[in-house]
Amino acid sequence: MNDALLIVEDLKNLGLTEYEAKAYLSLLEEYPVNGYTLSKTSGIPRSRIYEVLDSLKNKQLVFEQMEDTMSVYKPLDPKLLIGKFKKSFDSIFYHIEEYSKKVYLKEENDHKLIVIQGRDKIIDFLNLLIHDAKRRIVLSIWEEEINDISQALNDAIQRGVVLRGMYFGRNNPYEQLVTHRRIERHLSEKKERYMTVTVDGIHVLYGIISRGEDSQITWAKDPDFVDMSEDYVVHDLMVNLYANQLDIKQREEYEKFLDHVRKEYFAFTEEEFKKFK
Amino acid sequence: MNDALLIVEDLKNLGLTEYEAKAYLSLLEEYPVNGYTLSKTSGIPRSRIYEVLDSLKNKQLVFEQMEDTMSVYKPLDPKLLIGKFKKSFDSIFYHIEEYSKKVYLKEENDHKLIVIQGRDKIIDFLNLLIHDAKRRIVLSIWEEEINDISQALNDAIQRGVVLRGMYFGRNNPYEQLVTHRRIERHLSEKKERYMTVTVDGIHVLYGIISRGEDSQITWAKDPDFVDMSEDYVVHDLMVNLYANQLDIKQREEYEKFLDHVRKEYFAFTEEEFKKFK
DNA sequence: AAGTAGTAACTACTACAGTAACTACTCCCT
DNA sequence: AGGGAGTAGTTACTGTAGTAGTTACTACTT
Numbered sequence: 299m300n301d302a303l304l305i306v307e308d309l310k311n312l313g314l315t316e317y318e319a320k321a322y323l324s325l326l327e328e329y330p331v332n333g334y335t336l337s338k339t340s341g342i343p344r345s346r347i348y349e350v351l352d353s354l355k356n357k358q359l360v361f362e363q364m365e366d367t368m369s370v371y372k373p374l375d376p377k378l379l380i381g382k383f384k385k386s387f388d389s390i391f392y393h394i395e396e397y398s399k400k401v402y403l404k405e406e407n408d409h410k411l412i413v414i415q416g417r418d419k420i421i422d423f424l425n426l427l428i429h430d431a432k433r434r435i436v437l438s439i440w441e442e443e444i445n446d447i448s449q450a451l452n453d454a455i456q457r458g459v460v461l462r463g464m465y466f467g468r469n470n471p472y473e474q475l476v477t478h479r480r481i482e483r484h485l486s487e488k489k490e491r492y493m494t495v496t497v498d499g500i501h502v503l504y505g506i507i508s509r510g511e512d513s514q515i516t517w518a519k520d521p522d523f524v525d526m527s528e529d530y531v532v533h534d535l536m537v538n539l540y541a542n543q544l545d546i547k548q549r550e551e552y553e554k555f556l557d558h559v560r561k562e563y564f565a566f567t568e569e570e571f572k573k574f575k
Numbered sequence: 576m577n578d579a580l581l582i583v584e585d586l587k588n589l590g591l592t593e594y595e596a597k598a599y600l601s602l603l604e605e606y607p608v609n610g611y612t613l614s615k616t617s618g619i620p621r622s623r624i625y626e627v628l629d630s631l632k633n634k635q636l637v638f639e640q641m642e643d644t645m646s647v648y649k650p651l652d653p654k655l656l657i658g659k660f661k662k663s664f665d666s667i668f669y670h671i672e673e674y675s676k677k678v679y680l681k682e683e684n685d686h687k688l689i690v691i692q693g694r695d696k697i698i699d700f701l702n703l704l705i706h707d708a709k710r711r712i713v714l715s716i717w718e719e720e721i722n723d724i725s726q727a728l729n730d731a732i733q734r735g736v737v738l739r740g741m742y743f744g745r746n747n748p749y750e751q752l753v754t755h756r757r758i759e760r761h762l763s764e765k766k767e768r769y770m771t772v773t774v775d776g777i778h779v780l781y782g783i784i785s786r787g788e789d790s791q792i793t794w795a796k797d798p799d800f801v802d803m804s805e806d807y808v809v810h811d812l813m814v815n816l817y818a819n820q821l822d823i824k825q826r827e828e829y830e831k832f833l834d835h836v837r838k839e840y841f842a843f844t845e846e847e848f849k850k851f852k
Numbered sequence: 853a854a855g856t857a858g859t860a861a862c863t864a865c866t867a868c869a870g871t872a873a874c875t876a877c878t879c880c881c882t
Numbered sequence: 883a884g885g886g887a888g889t890a891g892t893t894a895c896t897g898t899a900g901t902a903g904t905t906a907c908t909a910c911t912t
Binding site for chain 4: 609645
């Protein structure tokens with residue numbers, strides 16, 4: 299079973315050794331068994347199995363039962379194992395949170411830019427920010443990237459985060475996004491894709507993304523920069539949504555539309571809105 | 576700061592090395608800084624600091640910023656760090672849960688007894704079970720132990736779990752528990768304390784608990800055994816609650832009282848109740 | 853004799869902690 | 883102008899603990 303190998307890795311990430319993970323998983327499938335048998339089913343050398351079981355017993359992930367002459371072992375119910383780790387991690391997280399409140403000072407105005415390289419890391423970081431989003435996500439994104447963040451986006455939408463922006467691709471998966479009107483031309487032309495994502499008016503990620511290591515985006519927390527980036531997407535939206543009307547109306551009408559987009563569609567707060575007036 | 580040392584341990588439990596933990600924590604307190612400065616504030620040898628920072632950069636817990644000739648580093652916001660680990664652990668837990676559904680078969684009727692030794696491990700395991708309780712916790716417990724499980728008990732009560740039983744001690748902290756009527760005599764006599772705890776009619780822990788390693792309790796999942804243990808506490812409750820009346824009423828009345836206690840006070844389901852008739 | 857059950861002692865490898873020594877640059881002092 | 887002190891970064895090494903993996907042994911059962 300290849301499946302079991304992945305779970306071994308998972309358990310190692312929880313702090314078990316490879317032997318401990320294998321022993322526990324083998325025990326799940328067959329119990330109660332004695333050390334000798336477990337060594338056979340798990341592939342752990344007989345000479346080591348008792349140390350491994352001892353260590354698991356100590357962590358209360360395995361229990362020993364005396365049966366006349368010999369001991370047999372059984373695993374902790376996996377649900378209880380998960381509960382055990384959850385409890386322990388929750389307390390760790392709480393400690394870290396309390397501690398960081400004391401020593402960590404957020405920079406209010408951070409004008410520095412940070413470069414993140416490599417598609418995997420970019421996607422990872424993007425997911426992290428979206429996961430943490432509380433109010434609004436504005437993006438301008440291509441179909442090649444949308445799948446890699448759709449889970450996090452759906453979660454965000456679920457908990458009431460406003461999603462807005464431009465979608466470059468066919469079969470737009472989000473009604474909240476507007477497909478670019480000249481998408482066919484773009485799709486045939488580009489190998490590299492410009493991307494912008496802003497989160498809660500705090501973070502902005504922008505840059506060029508492609509398949510591999512050469513992808514490179516910039517992360518900024520400068521509020522002006524975020525505003526600018528959101529503005530860029532607002533404009534893009536504007537043009538794409540009202541392109542037809544723009545040809546026949548005057549400049550004033552155009553401005554009204556812009557305000558309308560910002561307020562109604564983009565869910566700007568009054569305060570945010572004032573900054574643009 | 577001794578506080579920081581504990582957090583280093585916490586971070587190590589999340590999979591960081593000691594140097595990584597120290598570096599990250601030092602960065603929290605002062606950033607952005609270059610490698611040289613960080614090595615000084617964190618106590619990490621200058622010769623190692625760049626490897627450590629590289630590794631942290633790879634995990635995206637630290638970000639590098641080019642500043643004309645040299646690099647400076649800043650930490651990932653601790654809140655995002657917590658979110659990152661939570662996400663990763665949640666997915667691990669999900670994997671384990673799914674996997675265990677496939678391979679793990681719960682024993683329906685488990686008549687075997689398992690011995691747990693050492694006060695710390697007993698308390699730990701007790702907390703684990705209480706944490707997982709869904710319907711009813713019945714216990715007979717001494718004041719020496721109640722504090723070590725009160726957090727878990729309060730959580731359980733909060734989510735609607737029924738708590739019932741006997742309390743051996745002064746200043747009974749739970750209205751759901753009944754203080755033993757001859758507690759003063761008991762308190763002066765005993766060094767070792769008999770304890771019973773049943774959870775959801777599934778688990779029962781019983782045995783002698785004292786201060787140290789010689790404490791030893793037995794864990795059973797045999798349903799009959801659980802019933803018996805609950806019955807023991809019911810009787811104890813009965814005697815303590817209605818002691819006065821017992822002297823003047825007949826046997827019939829006594830039985831009625833017992834039923835009443837089981838049904839009304841103990842929240843037995845009809846099904847559970849039938850087993851006793 | 854073959855299989856079962858458990859112990860002891862070891863080798864090998866790796867990750868991490870910890871140290872020493874080197875280059876190179878800047879700034880300040882006299 | 884030259885030297886010392888502090889800053890900044892790099893290379894290479896030692897030591898150790900934990901883990902993986904192996905071999906050899908005893909003892910008991912059937």
